[in-house]
Amino acid sequence: MAAFDPNGVGLENGNLFGLPFNFDSAQIIVWGIPWEVTVSYGSGTAQGPAAILRESPQLDLYDFDHPGGWQQGIYLAGIPDFIKTKNNALKAKAQAVIERTSQGYSVADSPTLMAALTDINQECRYLNQWIFEQAQTVLVQGKKLVLLGGDHSIPLGYLQALAERYDEFGILQIDAHSDLRQAYQGFEFSHASIMTNVLKLPQVTKLVQVGVRDVCAAEVETVVQSQGRIVTYYDPDLKKQLFQGVTWHSLCQEIVEYLPERVYISFDVDGLDPKLCPQTGTPVPGGLELEAAFHLCRMIVRSGRSLIGCDICEVGNGVWDGNVGARILYKLCNLMGLSQP
Numbered sequence: 001m002a003a004f005d006p007n008g009v010g011l012e013n014g015n016l017f018g019l020p021f022n023f024d025s026a027q028i029i030v031w032g033i034p035w036e037v038t039v040s041y042g043s044g045t046a047q048g049p050a051a052i053l054r055e056s057p058q059l060d061l062y063d064f065d066h067p068g069g070w071q072q073g074i075y076l077a078g079i080p081d082f083i084k085t086k087n088n089a090l091k092a093k094a095q096a097v098i099e100r101t102s103q104g105y106s107v108a109d110s111p112t113l114m115a116a117l118t119d120i121n122q123e124c125r126y127l128n129q130w131i132f133e134q135a136q137t138v139l140v141q142g143k144k145l146v147l148l149g150g151d152h153s154i155p156l157g158y159l160q161a162l163a164e165r166y167d168e169f170g171i172l173q174i175d176a177h178s179d180l181r182q183a184y185q186g187f188e189f190s191h192a193s194i195m196t197n198v199l200k201l202p203q204v205t206k207l208v209q210v211g212v213r214d215v216c217a218a219e220v221e222t223v224v225q226s227q228g229r230i231v232t233y234y235d236p237d238l239k240k241q242l243f244q245g246v247t248w249h250s251l252c253q254e255i256v257e258y259l260p261e262r263v264y265i266s267f268d269v270d271g272l273d274p275k276l277c278p279q280t281g282t283p284v285p286g287g288l289e290l291e292a293a294f295h296l297c298r299m300i301v302r303s304g305r306s307l308i309g310c311d312i313c314e315v316g317n318g319v320w321d322g323n324v325g326a327r328i329l330y331k332l333c334n335l336m337g338l339s340q341p
Helices: 047-056 081-102 111-139 156-165 193-200 215-223 237-245 246-255 290-302 318-337
Strands: 028-033 073-080 144-149 169-174 204-212 230-234 264-267 306-313
Touching: 028 047, 028 111, 028 318, 047 144, 047 230, 047 306, 047 318, 081 111, 081 246, 111 144, 144 318, 156 193, 156 306, 169 193, 169 290, 193 204, 204 237, 230 237, 237 246, 237 306, 246 290, 264 290, 264 318, 290 306, 290 318
Parallel strands: 028 073, 028 144, 144 306, 169 204, 169 264, 204 230, 264 306
Antiparallel strands: none
């Protein structure tokens, strides 16, 4: 710390933003999860954590919400090679299943594909358990954790660990998709089913979704039948209100009011306008501007609520995607540093 110059050139020292911290000295621990086995459209998000790390020294450390926020310590615990290796081995098996279902056929009549599907679902369980254990290691020390995906399936184990720590909490999901499918294409832990799996945790009392604009009728019906547990702000409805003169600030106030005292942010970058992260796995026209998303997250903190954790998923492998992903990571870390304990 004594030799570190926060005003100097961004250091490429193997740590996020070139910061001089290790696991013990940092208050925020980051794990990169290079996993996209069940992706059903574009690929490359398994390289998202590496892209964020690669571009992170480009950022200057002064943050307008928390100018000295870097001093809390942010440390990348790793981007495990064993996860990357497993991901690469399973993607070919998953692609065969995806191609079969995309053609309108069932995999049930193919012993080979059924075996592949069973193997993938089991390996996803193993990954969830590993993330659960890493999250517990971080949380028991009073630190906060950020997960970098990879696809949006990766935070389940982390949220299971938070559910053991807190009696209740809510989730703000920034996303182009509801992710409320049932075992999409046969994958129990698909990126399109993450919120279905998360809602099996009774401790998650509220799911507030913002920016959704690519959704099926069954997902809309799931929201309607949730009796208020799920509140979805569809992007076309948000845009309609903005075009009619409603301010984004007032909409953010309304959104935040639905959230309980403790809040987890699940930030899928395809919730943004795709010009910001064009290499994301499933881009959709429309979405939020980056500063609009930051304003919403900022208002959670200013309301006195506590940010207990977050994930950032679906960042592609492009230079610009990594740059924007790094900025999202740094902002959320600084906002977590400002939030109530």
